[in-house]
Amino acid sequence: MENEKHHIVSYSTYLLILALLLVLTVVSVAVTQINLGTLTVTIALFIAGIKSALVLAIFMHLKFDNKMYAFMAIGVVLLIGIMIFITFLDYLYR
Amino acid sequence: METHRDDTASKIGMWLFLLTEMLLFGGLFIVYSIYRYKNQEAFHQAAHELDVVVGTVNTAILLISSATVAMSISAIQLKNKKFALFLLGTTIVLGLVFLVNKYFEWGIKIQHHIYPGSEVMAQRGQGDILFFGLYYFMTGLHALHIIIGLVFIAVVFARIWNDKISHDNFALHENAGLYWHLVDLIWIFLFPLFYLIT
CATH class of the missing domain: 1.20.5 (Single alpha-helices involved in coiled-coils or other helix-helix interfaces)
Structure with a gap:
């Protein structure tokens, strides 16, 4: 019984997203090691927001x-x- | 015998459950942000005591394991059973490595008598007690989710092995993947809040 069409996401898409997520992690670690005061919190949470959006949209298939x-x-x-x-x-x- | 299946309903059910999980951790994030606001200096100092390297390694481990679970769903749809099993096996190993890291991280902290209710903690300020209380509770609850996720993925692994999950019947596999991604999603926020924002 087919309820809805399933979109098959290619391996390369997942690997590309993974690479992006890892780069963003490194960026957030690097940025927070520099003392930017209150801006640090904003940047760290902003990057976490981008990362979670990528996970939700691609890994969790919300986009498809x-x-x-x-x-x-x-x-x-x-x-x-x-x-x-x-x-x-x-x-x-x- | 024809059994009734409703993949869409099972997926909606899984999503509804995940949304309640988001609310559970969301509530904890509210508690964290208020206590941080009221004890800025203590949270700032206490966060320095956590090991950024261990945190970063565990972040990378979880991100990779999330990607392998996602890829395993593509593999099963492409009827590549062996590759799907390999990817799920990788996810389980990575999840276990995450837990081992967490074990050592907590172990070192507890050796230094930094845990809720210890005498050393009692001598420190209110802010430190709140920070480490939240640290243990939130990472502990997250680790519990990792354990549940690993069991879930192990069940899926066994069912793929027995051909009970296949290219046209993978709703359970998809739901296990969703659960694992949620665990990853929560860690994406726990990591900066506890390790990075110092």
Whole structure:
């Protein structure tokens, strides 16, 4: 029983993404060894964000699957983001 | 006998479960960010005590293992059973290496009496206690997920070996892959938060 068409991702695509992820890891380690003050946190989390987007889109097939999965995942990420934002509003202005 | 199968439903179920996992760790990240905000100097100093090299090696190990799991799903779709088994075997070995590294990392910390509830920790400040409490809890919960993921992948390995999973029936394989990627995804955030941001 075939429910939906399956996209076969080539090995080379996965290897390319892996190489990108490893390079980004090295970059984030290198950048955080330099003292940039508060900018360090922003850069490290920005790179982690790019890495997780690559894993979600390619490794977890969100790019190729029914868009419903991507919407659900983005929804949860937004929810966590909103929770962090609201919690900080509370701590900053109490 | 024809058995009923619904691959789409099983995948949606897996995704719903993964989303609750994201919320579980998301909650912990909120706790981490608030405590970090309230104890900036202590978190800054305590993070220096973690070994960046071990953290970086473990990051690379998890990223490679994620790629091999993803490739094994392509291999099974291309009817290349042997290569799929080889890739899954590689993933299991890499997952075990990750756990061994974690064992030594924790072991050294505990030898130095840095663990929640120790006398050395009691003499240090509130911020240090919070940092290492979160460190042990979050990396420990993550390691538990690695163990569960390894068992899951071992089951998939056995079922491919027995031809129960094949090119037209690999929903379980795909779900095991999704779970493993989630474990990788969580580590992508744990690594900078505990090892890099010093």
